[in-house]
Amino acid sequence: MSTREELIGAARDLMWERGYAASTPREILEAAGAGKGSMYHHFRGKEALAQAAIERNAEEMRTQVTSALESGDSAVSKVRAYLNREREVLKGCRFGRLVQEPGVIDTPALRGEIEDMFAWVRARLVTVISDGIRSGELRSDLDATRTAATVAATLQGAYVLARAAQDASVFDDAIEGVAALLETARA
Amino acid sequence: MSTREELIGAARDLMWERGYAASTPREILEAAGAGKGSMYHHFRGKEALAQAAIERNAEEMRTQVTSALESGDSAVSKVRAYLNREREVLKGCRFGRLVQEPGVIDTPALRGEIEDMFAWVRARLVTVISDGIRSGELRSDLDATRTAATVAATLQGAYVLARAAQDASVFDDAIEGVAALLETARA
């Protein structure tokens, strides 16, 4: 793999574990097996490398979510597939963890990618839920926008609770709970 | 107010905004109007001050949540009161934001407070929801533990989504959505 790709991969790993601010060029370079010169040759600096890493995360996420939301034959089963993707629960969400950092939120190039990602996920969930309402699977009084926000939020919050407890079972409880609630909203 | 209290207050504010790692003694001291000597006199170091700040946050949170869960006369209205507490949505949750940081999770003195806090909140929600099931308000096939985890997770995730979008309306959508789902689970 090219040095550039090694750098992006190392940045993705370290940013998942530590976030943006705490991911030092020193450690990224060590993990990538490269020297400082390489990083400053391929990227303008830490921020540009981080942006490339987030972009790569976004590509991967869109592929996975698209796949999950195509599985199953009902709205509820699609949402379940979305919630049940394989995940390293205690490591958390690559995007959600970055949202807390002022250094990310205050940097348009970084926040923009994250904002777009979450907006895209919610839009996809709105489509799935709206289709479920139209097809008669879900109650007609369900608000698709709000329900989609709830599903996406439950997933993000489930990571938070599981990490606080250092116990993935809390994650499972939360997502199973929202899936069960959605089932009670069947028409 | 005593210097010690000023230090705790400044640490609480800065940790809310920046988290633990990025809250430097330098800035805390500047905000508190104190010198380095004061901090190292009252606390063993940054970690001990952070622990005191988190403990103070926990006291405040328990008071607020207890109050919210006592309001209203039904399980759903109590949960709604919990979800609708006044909050500075875009600043996020004082506890949830810390959970992402390895420096917090890997420090038992800090993580313990946070873990206990979330476990306590979930336990209180389980009680409210269980009572709602027993009283006949909520469907008997609802799983109280899972549903409580979902409610707590939706709140945490709502903060994440709103911060990513820099728009509090996403927060409102998510919590209104979970409240509406809970209402469809009425017996």
Add this chain to the structure above:
DNA sequence: GTCTATACTTGGATAGAC
């Protein structure tokens, strides 16, 4: 294109005067 050496700043903590 990649390396090492270096510069500059900041973080966390300690020492010792007042």
Add this chain to the structure above:
DNA sequence: GTCTATCCAAGTATAGAC
């Protein structure tokens, strides 16, 4: 109790050789 001066390590970036 509180202050200032100081120490040491680490973060980010640049310079310039190969």
